[in-house]
Structure formats: C-alpha cells, structure tokens
Amino acid sequence: MNRITERLDALKAKNEKAFITYMTAGLPDMQGTVNIIKAQADAGVDVIELGVPFSDPVADGPVIQDASYKSILKGTNLAKTFDAVAEARRECQVPIIFMMYYNTILYYGVEKFVDKCIAVGVDGLIIPDLPYEEQYEIKRFLAKEGAPKLIPLVSPVSGDRLPMILKEAEGFVYCVSSMGVTGQAADFHKNVRAYLETVKAQSPVPVMMGFGIRTAADVEPLKDTLDGCIVGSAFIRLMEENNYDLGKISEYIQTFKAELNK
Numbered sequence: 001m002n003r004i005t006e007r008l009d010a011l012k013a014k015n016e017k018a019f020i021t022y023m024t025a026g027l028p029d030m031q032g033t034v035n036i037i038k039a040q041a042d043a044g045v046d047v048i049e050l051g052v053p054f055s056d057p058v059a060d061g062p063v064i065q066d067a068s069y070k071s072i073l074k075g076t077n078l079a080k081t082f083d084a085v086a087e088a089r090r091e092c093q094v095p096i097i098f099m100m101y102y103n104t105i106l107y108y109g110v111e112k113f114v115d116k117c118i119a120v121g122v123d124g125l126i127i128p129d130l131p132y133e134e135q136y137e138i139k140r141f142l143a144k145e146g147a148p149k150l151i152p153l154v155s156p157v158s159g160d161r162l163p164m165i166l167k168e169a170e171g172f173v174y175c176v177s178s179m180g181v182t183g184q185a186a187d188f189h190k191n192v193r194a195y196l197e198t199v200k201a202q203s204p205v206p207v208m209m210g211f212g213i214r215t216a217a218d219v220e221p222l223k224d225t226l227d228g229c230i231v232g233s234a235f236i237r238l239m240e241e242n243n244y245d246l247g248k249i250s251e252y253i254q255t256f257k258a259e260l261n262k
Contacts, residue, residue, distance in 0.1 A: 002095075002123055002124075002148075002149055002170075002171065003093060003094075003095040003096075003121075003123045004047060004095040004097070004123050004124050004149060004171045004172065005149075005170075005171065006095075007046050007047065007095050008046075008171075008172060008205075008206045008227065008228075011046065011227075011228070012206070012227070016261045017223065017226065017227060017228045017229070017260050017261055018046040018047060018172075018206065018208065018227060018228025018229075019044075019045055019046050019228060019229065019231075019253070019256055019257050019260055020045070020046060020047040020048070020049060020208060020210075020228060020229065020230040020231070021040060021045055021047075021048055021049065021230070021231055021232070021235045021253070022049040022050075022051060022064070022099060022210075022230065022231065022232030022233075022235060022236070023036060023037075023040075023048065023049070023050060023051065023235065023236070023239070024050075024051045024053060024064065024067040024068055024070075024071050024236065025050050025051060025052055025053065025071060025076055025080075025081040025084060026053060026071035026072075026074050026075075026076025026080070026081070027067055027070060027071050027074075027239075027244070028243075028244045029074060030076070030080055030083070030084050032244055033050075033081075033084045034084050034087045034088050035246060036239070036244065036246065036249060037050070037084070037085075037088040037092065037094065037096070038088055038091055038092050039246040039249050039250050040094065040249065040250075040253055041088075041092035041093075041094035042092075042250065043249070043250040043251075043253035043254050043257075044253060044254060044257050045094065045253050045257075046094075046095070046228065047094070047095040047096075047097060047123075047124075048094055048095070048096050048097065049097045049098075049099045049126065049230065049232070050081065050085070050096055050097065050098055050099065051064065051067070051068065051098075051099045051100070052078055052081050052098055052099070052100035052101075052104055053067075053068040053069075053071040053072045053076050053077075054068060054100065054101040054103070054104055055068075055072065056101070057101065058101075058128070058129060061233060063232075063233035063236050063237060064232060064233055064236060067236050067240075078100075078104055078108055078113075081098075082116055082120050082122075083120075085120045085121060085122060086119075086120040086121070089120060089121045093121075095123045095124070096121065096122055096123055096124075097122070097123060097124035097125065097126055097148075097151060097171075098117070098122055098124070098125050098126070098148070099126040099128075100125070100126070100127060101127065101128070101129050102127050102129055102130045103129075105127070105138065110137055110138050110141060111141045114138070114141040114142060114144060114147055114148070115141075115144075117147065117148045118144065118145075118146045118147055118148075122148045123148055123149065123171075124148045124149045124150070124151050124171045125138075125142075125148050125149070125150050125151065126151045126153065126174060127150070128153055132152075132161070132164060132165050135150065138150070149170040149171035150170065150171075151169075151170070151171045151172060151173070151174055152165050152166065152169045152173050152174065153173075153174045153176060154166070154173060154174070154175055154176065154199060155175075155176040156176070156178070156191060156192065156195045162198065162199065162202060163202060166199070166202050166203050166204065167204075169203060169204055169205045170205060171205060172205050172206040172207065172208050172227065172228075173199060173203045173205055173206070173207050173208065174208055174209075174210060174230065175195070175196060175199055175207055175208065175209045175210070175226075176209075176210065176211050177192060177209050177210065177211045177212050177213070178192070178211055178212060192222065193222060193225060196209065196222060196225040196226065197225050200225055200226075206227035206228065207225070207226055207227050208226065208227060208228045208229060208230055209222070209226050209228075209229050209230065210229065210230030210231075210232065211232075213229050213230065213231050213234070214231070214234040215234075215256070215259070216229075216256055216259035216260040217259070219260070223260075228260075229260070231256070235252070238252055
C-alpha cells in the first residue's frame with residue numbers, strides 16, 4: 001500500500017487529523033534536509049511535502065519563493081533532491097510528497113522521473129501548474145506499480161470542475177483555503193465552510209486544507225470538515241528563525257499535532 005494511504009487510514013481508525021508540513025529541499029543544505037526529514041518523522045509528522053526549488057514558483061508566496069531562491073543558489077536540483085530522499089529512506093518511512101513544477105519533470109524526462117520516484121520512495125506529487133486536462137502524459141507512467149500518487153488541487157472557485165477533478169483523486173485532495181498564493185494570513189475564503197463541505201461530500205479520499213495556516217487554532221472551527229491540514233510558510237519561517245534547530249522543529253511538530261487532535 002502507498003505510504004500516504006496507509007498513514008491516513010491509520011489516522012482515520014484513531015479518529016485523528018493529519019498534520020502535513022512543507023519544507024524546501026536544499027535548506028539549510030542537502031544533509032540538513034535529510035536531518036529535518038528524519039527529525040520530523042521521529043516527532044510524528046504524518047506527511048512531508050518536499051519542495052523542489054524552481055525559478056518561477058507561481059503558486060508560492062514570498063516566504064517559499066525566497067526559500068526556493070536561496071536553495072537554488074546553493075546548487076539544489078532534482079537529482080540532489082532524489083539523493084536526499086534515498087538517504088532519508090534508509091532510516092524512516094514517513095510519507096514524502098514532491099511539491100514541484102512541471103517544467104522540472106519535463107526537463108528530467110517524464111518516465112525517467114516516475115521511475116526514479118519509485119526507486120527512491122517518493123509517495124506523491126503536487127504539481128500546481130499542471131491542470132487536469134493536461135495530466136494524461138504523466139498519468140500513463142503513474143500507472144506503474146509503486147508510482148507516486150498525483151495529489152489534486154482544488155480551490156473555492158473550482159465550481160463545476162470539482163466532480164471531474166475529484167473523480168480520480170488518490171492519496172488526498174489538497175484544498176486551497178483562499179485565492180492567491182501561499183503564506184497569507186489565515187484569512188480564508190468567505191465561503192470556505194460551504195466549499196470544504198462540497199469537496200468532502202464528493203471526495204473519495206481524505207480532504208486536507210493548506211495556504212495561510214499558522215497554528216492549529218486557525219483550523220479549529222473547520223475541523224469537522226477536514227481530515228487534516230498543511231503548513232508551509234509558517235514552518236519555513238520557524239526553521240529560519242531558529243537556524244534549523246532540530247529540537248525546535250521537533251517541538252513544533254509535537255505541539256501542533258497535540259493541539260490539532262485535542
């Protein structure tokens with residue numbers, strides 16, 4: 001079974017919510033990336049989104065854009081990110097998702113990319129600039145045994161497209177909380193509850209919400225409509241402000257998880 005599905009099924013059985021974090025590969029360096037993955041796994045994070053740096057991250061706000069830029073300057077690329085995952089996999093089995101842009105995959109080679117994901121243990125993909133209508137090329141390779149799940153993104157304005165997007169959803173569905181880019185304050189869309197309820201009613205997989213979440217309190221009023229939440233920019237800031245201290249990272253994970261499931 002795919003690690004994402006296995007973890008989320010286990011949480012459902014315990015009536016617990018999932019906590020998913022986003023981190024940028026290559027920060028503070030490649031070994032630091034491996035160490036942070038392992039520290040989060042030990043602290044109990046449920047899924048890790050590992051951002052592959054890209055020069056034009058259109059879905060990301062200033063915090064993640066800056067992190068991506070710093071990582072690129074350090075020489076981070078897809079090959080090194082694969083190596084980091086392979087090293088982390090020697091000691092932990094936490095579900096890992098690549099958050100990346102499609103040009104990186106095209107440049108690497110689509111089938112070669114999927115095969116490498118299978119080989120090193122990448123469990124899922126989030127590709128924000130790849131619309132549903134253009135997923136056919138990569139999907140034919142994602143049919144391979146052990147291939148990562150393509151995580152769908154939906155937004156408050158997905159509207160009539162929702163049934164189409166959700167029909168083949170795997171892993172979980174990523175619900176964008178508001179219009180715009182990542183890292184905004186927790187100022188969710190005015191109809192966020194109705195939107196989440198609509199997604200929840202149609203989704204064959206767990207429903208997660210991201211964009212603008214900083215604390216477990218931000219999602220407390222919506223917990224009945226969610227299976228978990230995703231924190232990116234706030235987590236990046238915490239790591240930067242604490243010089244990537246593994247103890248602080250672990251403490252944050254454990255505290256957030258406890259508050260999310262109290």
